Amino acid sequence: MGRAPCCDKANVKKGPWSPEEDSKLKEYIEKNGTGGNWIALPHKAGLKRCGKSCRLRWLNYLRPNIKHGEFSPEEDNIIFTLFATIGSRWSIIAAQLPGRTDNDIKNYWNTKLKKKLLGITPATHPRNNQVFFPPSLQPNLMITSTPPPPLLHPPNYNHPLVFGGDHYDHHQQPSCSYVKQELGVEFINGGGGGDHQIINNVNNNMSFGGDEGSLMEVNGGVFWDHYGEINGGVLSGNKCSTGLNLKNMYYY
């Protein structure tokens, strides 16, 4: 025996919502609220719709303060940053973007942002000349090159990732800074020139910049800022002015 259907499929309308249905639903919820029961709501509102369908329509389209239209570069940055950090947790990402819905962001990612990433100019890892991206992006990116073997330590860095100095310089003997932050995210700071690293944690969202060679360990892998200065954010208190530029981030 399978799962019981959430509604009587034979008696519910499917497909696009008509303006009349929209206004019925909107009026009902504005007057009575959802009553904490979406399953019962369509009947009370006089709609021949599944409760789940009503909920979706309200949350994604009818509810007040929904923002439609173009995403701003700032919103793009937030989505990139969070996606690189937590993956496709659209509801969590949506919570950081007032007025945007998880469905909107999911669609936007699948249709636009993913392609932005695909248009990235290939760059390679100096250790093996391979192009690679964070695992969370790979299923959508069709990157065909085999990622390099996991390297959970900076090159030539032989210590466990539990301590270090204040920077990592891959031209010289390493002395890493290791900072355990909130969210279970572990950071390794590094500056190619020696001390340009800027990695921080902004309002529980990760944001970072830095100079060539900046490293950040996330969920068992290390993000590596290939180019110098492109991500170089100006630190102001606990905020990095430029945020994340995924284009230049690599993972190994």
Place this chain on the structure above:
DNA sequence: AACCCATGCAACCGCGAGCGG
């Protein structure tokens, strides 16, 4: 003009989590 294909987006579906009886 007709067809095909890509794109964008709204909506659906199935599943796991949470909660109350």
Place this chain on the structure above:
DNA sequence: CCCGCTCGCGGTTGCATGGGT
């Protein structure tokens, strides 16, 4: 603790539209 119900989430589908041939 168990069971059933509902919610919320993320993946997927399907349709409308527009551009290219």
